[in-house]
Amino acid sequence: MIPAPFDYVRPASLDEACRVLGEAGDGDGDGEVKALAGGQSLLPLLRLRLAYPSVLVDLGRLEELRGVHDRGDHVFIGALTTHDEVLRSPVVREHAPLVALATATVADPAVRHRGTFGGSLAHADPAGDLPAVALALDCVLVTASGAGGREIPAAGFFTGYLETALEPGEVLTGVKVPKLGDGWGFHYEKFHRTAQAWAVVGVAAAVRIDAGAVAQARIGLTNMGPAPVRARAVETALRGVTPPAAGAGGGHDPVKDACAWADEGTSPPTDLHARPDYRRHLARVLTHRAVRAALP
Amino acid sequence: MTEQLDAGLVARRIAGSDQVGEPRDPAEGREVGRARRRREDARLITGRTRWTDNIQLPGMLHVAFLRSPMAHARLTRVDVSAALAMPGVVAAFSGRDFAGEQGSLPCAWPVSEDVVIPDHPPMAVDRVRYVGEAVACVVATDRYRAADALEAIEADYEPLEAVLDMTEALSDGAPAVHEAGNQAFTWRFSGGDADAAFHDAPVVLDRTYVQQRLIPTAMEPRAVVAVPEGEGFTLYSATQIPHILRVMLALTTGIPEHLLRVVAPDVGGGFGSKLQVTAEEVLGLLLARRLGRPVKWTESRSEGNLTAHHGRDQIQRISVAAERDGRIRGVRVDLLADMGAYLMLVTPGVPLLGAFMYSGVYKMDAYDFTCTGVFTTKVPTDAYRGAGRPEATFAIERAVDELAAELGLDPVEVRRRNWISREEFPYTTVAGLTYDSGDYEAATERALALFGYDELRAEQADRRERRDPVQLGIGVSTYTEMCGLAPSRVLGSLSYGAGGWEHAAVRLLPTGKVEVVTGTSPHGQGHETSWSQITADALGVPFEDVSVLHGDTAVSPRGMDTYGSRSLVVGGVAVLAACEKVKEKAKRLAAHLLEAADDDVEFADGTFRVRGTDQGRTIQELALAAFAAHDLPDGFEPRLDADATFDPENFSFPHGTHLCAVEADTETGRVAIRSYVAVDDVGRVVNPLIVEGQVRGGIAQGIGQALFEEAVHDTGGNLLTTTMADYLIPSAADLPDFVTDRTETPATSNPLGVKGVGEAGTIAATPAVVNAVVDALRPHGVRDVPMPCTPERVWRALARSRANDGGTR
Incomplete structure (x- = not known):
C-alpha cells in the first residue's frame, strides 16, 4: 500500500533532529511529526494509512546513536543499534543476557537487521518483546531534547498503548541496562x-x-x-x-x-x-x- | 552433410556453425526421471524477469480502486469530482459511468437447473455486497497520486444487514443478498441405496466439520496492464488462465476475440486465486479503451486479501454407516457451501469437484450427496489448491479416524478393511469414478515403516499412562484425488462451460534447436523444465536445446491453462504427442534422403538410421534439410513441426499415505508437528525434484489450513485478516523437515503414466494433522477441534471437555 503524503527530513545532527521534532509539535491526530528509526513498525502503519504524520524525521544519519558500550555498572545500548547488532554484541551477551534472549525472538532476520533497539522501545507496542525486558531489568531510557534531555526509568516510560513519556522534540538516544551482578x-x-x-x-x-x-x-x-x-x-x-x-x-x-x-x-x-x-x-x-x- | 544439402548460403552458414544442435549423448541417460534443477528459477528468484508489475510503457497510467467499507449497503451516491481536481489525476469514474459497457463478471459453471447467477458488475452501481467491492476508480499519472485521490471521492451508503452465517442466510426472514434469495443452487448425487445402508446399521457416526474460509496467498499479488494497440488491445495479467481469460473477456467487454491478446508474463503463484476473470481485468481494458492509454493496476497484499476470491468455506455434515468390524456400508454428505456475494468463474463448481471424492479410497455400497450453495455478503469463494477435493478428503479421513476410535480399532486397520485392494483395479467407486490404478497397501506399508508407527504408538501409550502434559497424537490420511482435469465429455456432463483438453506445438528450428509451445500456463510449476525433459527424450535432443513458450495468446494460441493438477497429465502428454508427430515427419524425410523405405528407418538417440546400416541422419540435419527445402519428398511441407491436442479418457487418481505425529502441550494448547511422513503415488515421475517441491509445498499449505490459516470477519462483515500479521501462514521456521517417499503405479489413462502432483500434498495433509491433534487429546475426552487448531482452540477444547467431565482429569 501507499502512505499518505508526508515531508521527509534527515537531520545531520542530534540537535537538528530535536529541533525538527519539536517544531510541528507532537499530537495524537493527523499532522504529527514522527521519528523514523529502523521503520519496521512505523512503515507498515504508514502504508496501511493507520498513521498520517505530516513530517517524517529520519534518524538514520545519527551515527552517535549507534553501538553498544560497556560503562562499568551498566551496558549502554544506543537507540539506533539494530537488533542484529545487539545480538552480536559480546558485551550484551555477557552483561545483559536477557536482552539477547528476547532480541533473538524478535520477528525474523530481515526485521532484526533493520529494526532498532531504541525504535522498538519508543514505539512501545505492548506485543513487542523488548519493552517487558526493559521493565524487568529497570533500564533507564536516556533522551535528548532542546531542553537538554532526561533519564527516564522504564517504569515511567511506557504510559499506554503505543504511548511513552517522550515529549515533542525529545529523542530517545539510548538505554542504560543495569548489570545485575552474580547469582x-x-x-x-x-x-x-x-x-x-x-x-x-x-x-x-x-x-x-x-x-x-x-x-x-x-x-x-x-x-x-x-x-x-x-x-x-x-x-x-x-x-x-x-x-x-x-x-x-x-x-x-x-x-x-x-x-x-x-x-x-x-x-x-x-x-x-x-x-x-x-x-x-x-x-x-x-x-x-x-x-x-x-x-x- | 553440406554437400548433400546443396549450396544455399543460409543453409551452408547454418550447417557450418557451431550453433547447430547435435543429438543427445545417450550415455547421459534419459531426461525423464532426472532430478533437474528448474531452468526458470534463476530469473524467477532474482526477479530479473517480466512480472506484470515490472512492465513500464510510455504514457502508462495507474489505476486505484475505491472499495466499499460496507458488507451490504445501497450505494446511493458516488461523486468523483473532487478526485478529478487532485494533482496528477487524469480520470475518475464510478460504476454508473461504466454501467452501459461493463457487463457482468462471468460464471462458467452453471451447475444445476436451479442455479441463480446474479448480475455481477465489475464496479458496483447501486448496491454493494461485500467489503472491498469496487465502487469507483481513479486513473492518475502515478500510483501514489491515484491512491491519494481515492480519499477525495465521496460515496454514500445506506447500510443493509450483513449476511455472514450460511445457516442464518437460509432461514426465513434472513436479509436477502440477491432478489432471488440466498440459495444459489442445490445439487444432489447418489450411488447405491443409502437408506438400505443406514437402516439397521450397527454403527452410525454423525459429524459436522467446518472448512474455514481461506485466503489463497500467492507470493505475487495480482497485477494487470491493459494496452490499446492498433485496432485492439493487449492485456497483461498475473493470471493462471490467459486462454480462458481471452475468451471470457471478449464475451464480457465486447472487444472482439481476434483483437484481444492476453499475456500471462511470469506469474508468481496462484493456487487457484488467479483462475479467475476479475473486475480489475475487465475495468483495466475498459479504462484503456476509454482513455486510449495503457493502464496498470497492482494490488497490495491487503487489497488482495479483501478482494481476490477466497477458498473453502463449507459446513460438512457427514454420516457414516458401518459394521462393528469397521467395514463401511455407506456415507451421506450434506454440504453447505458459501459462495460469497456472487458466482465467479467456477464458484459453484468447486464443492462439486469434491462430490465424487467423499468415498475416498474406500469401498462401500451407498453414497448420498447434497450440496446447497449459499450467498453471503463476503467476497466470493472459488478455486483454491485442491478445490473441493481437500474438503471431501478431510471429511472422510476425519470420519474414518472417528470410526476407528468409536470401535476401539487402529485407524490404519480400519482403512485396510475398507480400501480398494491392489488386485481390484481398475475399480469403479460408489460415486461412479473408475480409479484406473493404485496400490494403497504399498504406500501405506512404506509410510508406516518410515514413520516408525509402532514405536510412536508405544510412546503415545507411555505418555498417556504417565499423564504427560505433552501428549503425542498420530494422524493418518490415506487419500486419493481425481485430478488431471480432464475429460471434456465428463466436464460437459457436469455443466462446466469449457473442455479439458490441452494443446502443444513442437517445432524444430533450422539450427536444430527446438521450440515447444504449450497451452498450459505455468505460474511456478516448472513446466519449462519438465516439458524440456519430455521433449529431449522424445526427439533425442539435448535438454538445453529446447525452449518452452507459454502464456501469450499470440504465441500459444490454443490452451486450457493450468489448474487442477492437469498440466503434466494433459499438457505434458500433448507435448509428447506433438513430438511423436514431428518424429513421423522427420522419419519420412530421412527415408527420402537416405533413399530407403519409411519402414526401414528407425529412430534412436536423435538419429534416424536405415535398419542394419550405419546410414543415418540426425534430427538436426533433417531440420536443416526441411528448412532448406532443396530436396524434400513430394508434398512435404518445408518444416519439421506439429501440433497435438490431448483429451484424456479419464481423470487421474494420485494417492498416498500421509502420517503425522504431533505433540500437544495440554497446558498451553500449542500443537507442534514432531514428524511428518508422506508417501505419494503420483504415477511416473518426470522430474523428482519438482515432484518433491510440489509435495512439500502442498503439505505446508495443508498444514496451514489445519493449524494456522483462517479468514475472520467481524459481525459487520469486515475482514479482520487483511495483513500477514493477522492471516498467518506457516514459514519454514514453523514446519519440521518432512520425510517423503514415493511408490509408483503408472496411470493407465495417458501414455506417460503420470497422475499429477500439484494438489496432492494439500489434500492429504490437512486431515493427517487434525487427526493427529484429536488423537493427542482423545484421552482428555476431546473428539474434535475446529480448524485451524490454534493453541487457544485446543486449550478451550480441553477446558470444555474437563468441564463436561466434572473436572476428574
Whole structure:
C-alpha cells in the first residue's frame, strides 16, 4: 500500500533532529511529526494509512546513536543499534543476557537487521518483546531534547498503548541496562503462533538465587495490557521460595504457586489470537516456565 | 552433410556453425526421471524477469480502486469530482459511468437447473455486497497520486444487514443478498441405496466439520496492464488462465476475440486465486479503451486479501454407516457451501469437484450427496489448491479416524478393511469414478515403516499412562484425488462451460534447436523444465536445446491453462504427442534422403538410421534439410513441426499415505508437528525434484489450513485478516523437515503414466494433522477441534471437555 503524503527530513545532527521534532509539535491526530528509526513498525502503519504524520524525521544519519558500550555498572545500548547488532554484541551477551534472549525472538532476520533497539522501545507496542525486558531489568531510557534531555526509568516510560513519556522534540538516544551482578539467571519465554508473529504473551524473567532460595525475581510481561507490566505479585510471592530440584516429579511446587499470580493486575487484550481469559492462563503457565528456565 | 544439402548460403552458414544442435549423448541417460534443477528459477528468484508489475510503457497510467467499507449497503451516491481536481489525476469514474459497457463478471459453471447467477458488475452501481467491492476508480499519472485521490471521492451508503452465517442466510426472514434469495443452487448425487445402508446399521457416526474460509496467498499479488494497440488491445495479467481469460473477456467487454491478446508474463503463484476473470481485468481494458492509454493496476497484499476470491468455506455434515468390524456400508454428505456475494468463474463448481471424492479410497455400497450453495455478503469463494477435493478428503479421513476410535480399532486397520485392494483395479467407486490404478497397501506399508508407527504408538501409550502434559497424537490420511482435469465429455456432463483438453506445438528450428509451445500456463510449476525433459527424450535432443513458450495468446494460441493438477497429465502428454508427430515427419524425410523405405528407418538417440546400416541422419540435419527445402519428398511441407491436442479418457487418481505425529502441550494448547511422513503415488515421475517441491509445498499449505490459516470477519462483515500479521501462514521456521517417499503405479489413462502432483500434498495433509491433534487429546475426552487448531482452540477444547467431565482429569 501507499502512505499518505508526508515531508521527509534527515537531520545531520542530534540537535537538528530535536529541533525538527519539536517544531510541528507532537499530537495524537493527523499532522504529527514522527521519528523514523529502523521503520519496521512505523512503515507498515504508514502504508496501511493507520498513521498520517505530516513530517517524517529520519534518524538514520545519527551515527552517535549507534553501538553498544560497556560503562562499568551498566551496558549502554544506543537507540539506533539494530537488533542484529545487539545480538552480536559480546558485551550484551555477557552483561545483559536477557536482552539477547528476547532480541533473538524478535520477528525474523530481515526485521532484526533493520529494526532498532531504541525504535522498538519508543514505539512501545505492548506485543513487542523488548519493552517487558526493559521493565524487568529497570533500564533507564536516556533522551535528548532542546531542553537538554532526561533519564527516564522504564517504569515511567511506557504510559499506554503505543504511548511513552517522550515529549515533542525529545529523542530517545539510548538505554542504560543495569548489570545485575552474580547469582542471576535469565529467560525470555515467548508464546507466538508462527516464528515471525508477535507474542501472544511473553514473559521476561530474571531470578537470583541465594542459599538455595529465590532472593529476588524480576518479571516483565509482554502483551498483557496496553503497556508492558511487571508481575509484582509473582516477584513478591517468589521471594524466599525454595525451588524443587529439577526432575522432582509430582508433589507441591511453590514456584508454580507463586507464578499463579502472574495475571494479577493485568488487563490483557482481545485479538485474533487470544481472548483475555486465555492470555491470563498463558501468563500463569509461561511465567512458571520462564522462572524455571531462569533459575541459575 | 553440406554437400548433400546443396549450396544455399543460409543453409551452408547454418550447417557450418557451431550453433547447430547435435543429438543427445545417450550415455547421459534419459531426461525423464532426472532430478533437474528448474531452468526458470534463476530469473524467477532474482526477479530479473517480466512480472506484470515490472512492465513500464510510455504514457502508462495507474489505476486505484475505491472499495466499499460496507458488507451490504445501497450505494446511493458516488461523486468523483473532487478526485478529478487532485494533482496528477487524469480520470475518475464510478460504476454508473461504466454501467452501459461493463457487463457482468462471468460464471462458467452453471451447475444445476436451479442455479441463480446474479448480475455481477465489475464496479458496483447501486448496491454493494461485500467489503472491498469496487465502487469507483481513479486513473492518475502515478500510483501514489491515484491512491491519494481515492480519499477525495465521496460515496454514500445506506447500510443493509450483513449476511455472514450460511445457516442464518437460509432461514426465513434472513436479509436477502440477491432478489432471488440466498440459495444459489442445490445439487444432489447418489450411488447405491443409502437408506438400505443406514437402516439397521450397527454403527452410525454423525459429524459436522467446518472448512474455514481461506485466503489463497500467492507470493505475487495480482497485477494487470491493459494496452490499446492498433485496432485492439493487449492485456497483461498475473493470471493462471490467459486462454480462458481471452475468451471470457471478449464475451464480457465486447472487444472482439481476434483483437484481444492476453499475456500471462511470469506469474508468481496462484493456487487457484488467479483462475479467475476479475473486475480489475475487465475495468483495466475498459479504462484503456476509454482513455486510449495503457493502464496498470497492482494490488497490495491487503487489497488482495479483501478482494481476490477466497477458498473453502463449507459446513460438512457427514454420516457414516458401518459394521462393528469397521467395514463401511455407506456415507451421506450434506454440504453447505458459501459462495460469497456472487458466482465467479467456477464458484459453484468447486464443492462439486469434491462430490465424487467423499468415498475416498474406500469401498462401500451407498453414497448420498447434497450440496446447497449459499450467498453471503463476503467476497466470493472459488478455486483454491485442491478445490473441493481437500474438503471431501478431510471429511472422510476425519470420519474414518472417528470410526476407528468409536470401535476401539487402529485407524490404519480400519482403512485396510475398507480400501480398494491392489488386485481390484481398475475399480469403479460408489460415486461412479473408475480409479484406473493404485496400490494403497504399498504406500501405506512404506509410510508406516518410515514413520516408525509402532514405536510412536508405544510412546503415545507411555505418555498417556504417565499423564504427560505433552501428549503425542498420530494422524493418518490415506487419500486419493481425481485430478488431471480432464475429460471434456465428463466436464460437459457436469455443466462446466469449457473442455479439458490441452494443446502443444513442437517445432524444430533450422539450427536444430527446438521450440515447444504449450497451452498450459505455468505460474511456478516448472513446466519449462519438465516439458524440456519430455521433449529431449522424445526427439533425442539435448535438454538445453529446447525452449518452452507459454502464456501469450499470440504465441500459444490454443490452451486450457493450468489448474487442477492437469498440466503434466494433459499438457505434458500433448507435448509428447506433438513430438511423436514431428518424429513421423522427420522419419519420412530421412527415408527420402537416405533413399530407403519409411519402414526401414528407425529412430534412436536423435538419429534416424536405415535398419542394419550405419546410414543415418540426425534430427538436426533433417531440420536443416526441411528448412532448406532443396530436396524434400513430394508434398512435404518445408518444416519439421506439429501440433497435438490431448483429451484424456479419464481423470487421474494420485494417492498416498500421509502420517503425522504431533505433540500437544495440554497446558498451553500449542500443537507442534514432531514428524511428518508422506508417501505419494503420483504415477511416473518426470522430474523428482519438482515432484518433491510440489509435495512439500502442498503439505505446508495443508498444514496451514489445519493449524494456522483462517479468514475472520467481524459481525459487520469486515475482514479482520487483511495483513500477514493477522492471516498467518506457516514459514519454514514453523514446519519440521518432512520425510517423503514415493511408490509408483503408472496411470493407465495417458501414455506417460503420470497422475499429477500439484494438489496432492494439500489434500492429504490437512486431515493427517487434525487427526493427529484429536488423537493427542482423545484421552482428555476431546473428539474434535475446529480448524485451524490454534493453541487457544485446543486449550478451550480441553477446558470444555474437563468441564463436561466434572473436572476428574
